[in-house]
Amino acid sequence: MKRKLQKERAPDLANETAESFKLKMIGLSGAFKSERVRWLIGKENEIKTNCKMSDEAFKELLSKTVKEEAERSIIISELMNRKEGTIGEISSKTRMSPKLILKHMIALLKSGYVAFVGQKEGEYLFTAQEPP
Amino acid sequence: MTDRSVDESEKRKAGFEPKIVAITCNFCTYAGADLAGTSRIQYPTNVRIIRVMCSGRVDPTFVLRALGEGADGVLVAGCHPGDCHFLAGNEKAARRYAIISRMLRQIGLERERVRLEWISASEGEKFAKVIRSMVQDLKRVGPNPYNNGSATGERKTSFQ
Numbered sequence: 056m057k058r059k060l061q062k063e064r065a066p067d068l069a070n071e072t073a074e075s076f077k078l079k080m081i082g083l084s085g086a087f088k089s090e091r092v093r094w095l096i097g098k099e100n101e102i103k104t105n106c107k108m109s110d111e112a113f114k115e116l117l118s119k120t121v122k123e124e125a126e127r128s129i130i131i132s133e134l135m136n137r138k139e140g141t142i143g144e145i146s147s148k149t150r151m152s153p154k155l156i157l158k159h160m161i162a163l164l165k166s167g168y169v170a171f172v173g174q175k176e177g178e179y180l181f182t183a184q185e186p187p
Numbered sequence: 188m189t190d191r192s193v194d195e196s197e198k199r200k201a202g203f204e205p206k207i208v209a210i211t212c213n214f215c216t217y218a219g220a221d222l223a224g225t226s227r228i229q230y231p232t233n234v235r236i237i238r239v240m241c242s243g244r245v246d247p248t249f250v251l252r253a254l255g256e257g258a259d260g261v262l263v264a265g266c267h268p269g270d271c272h273f274l275a276g277n278e279k280a281a282r283r284y285a286i287i288s289r290m291l292r293q294i295g296l297e298r299e300r301v302r303l304e305w306i307s308a309s310e311g312e313k314f315a316k317v318i319r320s321m322v323q324d325l326k327r328v329g330p331n332p333y334n335n336g337s338a339t340g341e342r343k344t345s346f347q
Contacts, residue, residue, distance in 0.1 A: 076333035079294045080255045087247040087287075096286060114289075121290060 078129055078149060085128020086121045095120055126151060127159050131168055134183035141178035205259035205325035207234045207318070210249060212242045212277075215266035215307045222311030230315035231322045234262070241265065243276025247287040250301055254291075259331045260300045260321055264314075267305040277305070299324040300331070 086092050095102070095117055103113055133145050142160065146153045160181060163169040167186040171179055211217045217238045223230060239245060242265025253261045263284060265277040284303040292298055304317050 077255075080251055080333070083290060083294065084248050084251045084255075087251065096283060099282060117286065118289075118293075121286075 079125075081132045082125030082129045083121075085132070086124035089124040089128070091120055092117070092124055123159070126155065127163060127168075130156060130159055130163065131183050134169060134181060139172050139180050139182040141175055141180055143178055203326060203330055205233050205322055205330070206257065207260045207262055207321055207325070208253040208258045209234050209236045209262040209264060209318075210239055210242075210245050211236055211262075211306075212265040212272075213238055213240050214272040215270065216242075216264035216304075216314065218308035219264075219306045219310045219314045222308065223314045224311075226311050228311055228315045230318045233322050233325075234318050241271065241273045241276035242280035243271070243273060243278075245280055245283070247283055247290075250287055250291075254296065254300065254331060254333070257331065260302070260325045262302050262304065262317065262321060264304045264306050264317070267307055270307065296331075296333070297328045299328050 099113065102108055103110070108116075129149050129151070130145060133148055134140055137144070142153050142156045145151075146156055149156075160169060164171075168183065169181045170184050172182045173180045209216075209220075211220060217236070220236060242263060245263050250261045250263070263280060265280055266272065268277055268281075271277045281303060284301070288298060288301050288303075291301060299321075302317075302321060304313075306314050306317065
């Protein structure tokens with residue numbers, strides 16, 4: 056059954072654009088470079104023992120963290136490519152919802168990975184920067 | 188699935204020779220590959236070996252980079268559990284492999300593309316067998332669908 060599902064999925068993959076793959080790869084690479092994900096992978100045993108966390112719960116936590124970090128990496132890479140951009144521009148390029156981008160932007164602003172640089176057509180303009 | 192997409196997929200698979208990046212540990216698998224060579228054991232030439240000091244050195248980003256730059260499959264191979272020169276490097280590799288293979292399946296890559304194997308220095312035959320089976324699996328699943336130029340149907344890889 057599993058094999059059948061994989062075979063059915065293959066043609067869709069072939070049609071997927073190189074651009075979309077590039078974004079996914081940038082996201083995953085960024086996620087695996089991030090301190091949060093690396094810390095979680097390294098401390099897996101301690102977390103499971105000390106927090107009495109089941110295997111499934113840990114996998115879920117890790118998946119959620121990787122997803123968040125991947126989305127943030129995609130946003131940062133998009134900002135680096137275009138130097139500055141609004142949430143709407145990033146949303147149209149990355150196919151993420153503006154609401155989700157705003158949520159990540161707030162986290163990135165707090166950690167110093169992005170900064171305000173002005174306004175464009177009533178929207179805030181952001182730019183990527185080296186964290187302090 | 189349209190007839191056209193089936194044809195294109197078959198065309199891509201016909202005469203396809205997968206490119207495999209094997210990241211091997213210095214003390215076991217690399218010596219095993221060496222033994223396969225000196226024992227004149229035949230195995231496909233589709234593999235490009237990268238030697239690292241321990242399979243624990245293999246970062247998930249290495250695997251992603253290889254796939255992103257056009258490799259059709261990545262083999263991470265190290266010492267058998269308990270035999271690691273650095274005591275627990277291969278256990279770390281196993282933990283990372285579980286995560287990376289799950290994530291790659293989530294973004295749509297087939298599980299056959301990334302493989303973790305334990306091959307000791309005396310298992311030259313096993314090394315050849317693993318490469319043969321991986322080449323067979325990759326020929327069945329076809330080229331890396333996310334290969335550079337896949338959108339244009341053109342095949343470009345950095346691993347020539």
